[in-house]
Amino acid sequence: xxxxxxxxxxxxxAAFRDGDGARALAGLEAEARRRPSFARPEEADTLPxxxxxxxxxxARVLCVPTxxxxxxxxxMARFAGGFAGTRDVLALSLPGFRAGEPxxxxxxxxxxxxxxxxxxxxxxxxxxxxxYSSGGVLAHEAVRLLEAGxxxxxxxxxxxxxxxxxxxxxxxxxxxxxxxxxxxxDLGPVDEAAFQAMGRYLELLKxxxxxxxxxxxxxxxxxxxxxxxxEGTAPRASWSQRHDMxxxxxxxxxxxxxxxPAAAAALGDWLASRAEREQS
Numbered sequence: 001x002x003x004x005x006x007x008x009x010x011x012x013x014a015a016f017r018d019g020d021g022a023r024a025l026a027g028l029e030a031e032a033r034r035r036p037s038f039a040r041p042e043e044a045d046t047l048p049x050x051x052x053x054x055x056x057x058x059a060r061v062l063c064v065p066t067x068x069x070x071x072x073x074x075x076m077a078r079f080a081g082g083f084a085g086t087r088d089v090l091a092l093s094l095p096g097f098r099a100g101e102p103x104x105x106x107x108x109x110x111x112x113x114x115x116x117x118x119x120x121x122x123x124x125x126x127x128x129x130x131x132y133s134s135g136g137v138l139a140h141e142a143v144r145l146l147e148a149g150x151x152x153x154x155x156x157x158x159x160x161x162x163x164x165x166x167x168x169x170x171x172x173x174x175x176x177x178x179x180x181x182x183x184x185x186d187l188g189p190v191d192e193a194a195f196q197a198m199g200r201y202l203e204l205l206k207x208x209x210x211x212x213x214x215x216x217x218x219x220x221x222x223x224x225x226x227x228x229x230x231e232g233t234a235p236r237a238s239w240s241q242r243h244d245m246x247x248x249x250x251x252x253x254x255x256x257x258x259x260x261p262a263a264a265a266a267l268g269d270w271l272a273s274r275a276e277r278e279q280s
Contacts (some may be wrong), residue, residue, distance in 0.1 A: 017268070028033060028198040032197070038103075044095050044102060046120070046275055047113065050217050052089045053080040054088055055087045056088070057087060059125070059271075060128070061083060061130050061267075063090065063131070064092050064132070067134045069198040077091075082261045094197070098191060107178050107208065110204060111142050111144075128157060130159060131158055132256055133252070135161075139243075140210050152215055153215050155219070158217070163209060163240070165209070166238070180259070186234075218245075220248060220255070246270060
């Protein structure tokens with residue numbers, strides 16, 4: 001029943017907000033295993049794209065949101081606003097975050113399904129792939145598959161993305177989950193399916209490390225430490241593969257909220273500088 005689902009979701013929000021996320025995550029992983037799953041892209045519905053900005057002055061930006069329970073195109077709206085009138089910006093809805101949707105059975109199934117969606121979202125036009133937080137891990141893996149199939153994005157953008165098994169992320173996880181929970185509580189009723197999806201996705205990403213890609217990569221990292229972590233010793237995102245770095249004001253959450261215009265500007269400037277170098 002909807003009331004039971006809402007009550008369960010409310011308890012999960014409280015657990016994450018209060019720093020008891022590890023135990024809650026273990027339970028979510030178990031619940032996710034009881035849901036229907038897909039092993040191949042053909043077994044999943046076509047993933048929908050939401051258009052957030054329109055423009056034709058440059059390659060379109062295809063956004064992959066976080067895999068936490070707050071996932072959805074809405075997270076990328078303010079980032080997309082920085083490209084209004086200049087670039088098409090579309091954001092992906094990941095599979096399994098709504099009741100009745102199957103979950104990916106493996107990381108391969110998830111990456112292949114995401115790669116297929118990126119190919120469809122590009123629609124034969126030049127494109128940039130931008131992943132926020134843990135969505136950057138999925139974006140990187142999907143780009144690797146696209147390259148293997150002969151399709152190369154103009155760029156891969158990682159918006160404060162941590163490698164799943166890094167010590168920095170383990171230290172940051174309670175603060176990340178608490179921040180997520182606080183924001184979800186402000187949005188109103190939450191579907192328990194979104195928490196189960198988060199449990200499955202985080203389980204699939206365990207042990208993942210980025211392999212090399214040829215696509216030029218930019219990490220956009222906020223200057224401020226995570227809320228809930230100690231200033232000066234707070235963990236920061238890093239990336240082992242070749243990439244450029246841009247730092248902007250804000251923290252992990254405000255990077256796509258109040259400081260989203262600065263993040264969008266950093267990406268726009270980087271793309272412009274690359275284009276100038278290629279022309280010279």
